[in-house]
Amino acid sequence: MTASPTPSDAVFDLGSPGFMDDIPGSYARMRDRAPLVRIAFPGVDYTTWMATRYEVVRDVLNDPRFVRDAAGVPGLEGAGVLDQMVSAFGVPEDYKRYMDGLLTTDGADHARLRKLVSRAFTVRRVNDLRPRIQGIVGGVLDGLEGREGFDVLWDFGFPVSGNVICELVGIGEEQRPRWRAWMHAIAGGEPERYGESLTGMVDAVLEAVADRRALAERGRAPDDLLSALIRVRDEDGGRLGEDELVAMVLIIVQGGHHTTAHFVANAVLALQQHPDQLEALRADPGLMPRAVHELLRLHGPAPMAGVAHAKEDVLLHGVRIPRGDAVVCALAAANRDPSAFDAPERLDLARAPAGRRESHVAFGHGPHYCLGAALARTEGEVALGALLERRPHLRLAVAPDRVERFDQPGSRHLRSLPVTG
Secondary structure, eight states, X not given: XXXXXXXXXXXXXXXXXXXXXXXXXHHHHHHHHOSEEEXXXXXXXXXXXXXXXXXXXXXXXXXXXXXXXXXXXXXXXXOOHHHHHHHHHTOOGGGGGGGOSTXXXXXXXXXXXXXXXXXXXXXXXXXXXXXXXXXXHHHHHHHTTTOSEEEIIIIIIHHHHHHHHHHHHTOOGGGHHHHHHXXXXXXXXXXXXXXXXXXXXXXXHHHHHHHHHHHHHTTOOOSSHHHHHHHHHHHOTTTSOHHHHHHHHHHHHHHHHHHHHHHHHHHHHXXXXXXXXXXXXXXXXXXXXXXXXXXXXXXXXXXXXXXXXXXXXEEETTEEEOTTOEEEEXXXXXXXXXXXXXXXXXXXXXXXXXXXXXXXXXXXXXXXXXXXXXXXHHHHHHHHHHHHHHOTTOEESSOGGGSOEEEETTEEEESOOEEEO
């Protein structure tokens, strides 16, 4: 049995230059050191652990002793993650209740909320949406006709993912520009813009809910996710609270907008850096579903799962996690674990999953497995397939090491991806 790390052991600082200069190597050193290691996050004042090994990540994400809601930890004192965010980002206190939802609930509450919205994201429902996704992707590419150069992230990824998720939820075209501005501000993490953007989104949802109810009274409610959630709320209020309804819409729109757009851009960059794999995909478009899984494994848009807290003392893989300590799962590190994947750093679009289902953890695992995974995969398949078909001579407009990025502790993300051809 592995000895439990002690407070005197080295703490990995995810924001340090040494860590950020070699992120894959830093995660590899963490995997080699222990099943769980202590980490430092800028601005976080409680003990935090990180899981980087594939088996440990899956175990943590599937263990009910780790909870997202810090209030569910007996005796835990001090401000939880949500309270710290409210304080740091200037969110008005009376808007805090709209920040709770699928991502911050556990157990029966989480299962209840997930069940209410899951029908919109089933594989069958997403397959029914594929023609509309194809239409949206085609429309965006039509708008790029005649342009020699464009930005994959801003001119293609965001318009595709934003329009798909807004249409699914029921946000009209005339409202989408301001929603895009709010979502970009929130994703940017700028304190001076975060609170203002969140309140704007909440007010817009409340306004849309009122409009939908008025349409429903006249028998004219559209067939979209927002109308469905309102029916659940009004016909059986015990299953969905009004605040929960608003929070659900915010989570779905934000989650569906940025992650898919960044994945598409990440995938294009990876394929440009591996021309042999790009040519293999062009030669056999039937590889696309498998290729999307492999690109998600190595270049997924969510490098970490949400923060969880031990609600009791937990002994996991020989490491003792005291009650109240936080645990973060490094999905990006688990997806490159050599104990789970042969030659894990190699991009192999023909790589077969270990079982019937996906073997990577790009969408997480367990009760909080990404609700929109089927939608994200389908968008990725359609967007990449159409882009390769209609832009056969696509190439990077700058060298890979000159692509603009921005850093967050433990991860590096594309700021833009200019291409030509």
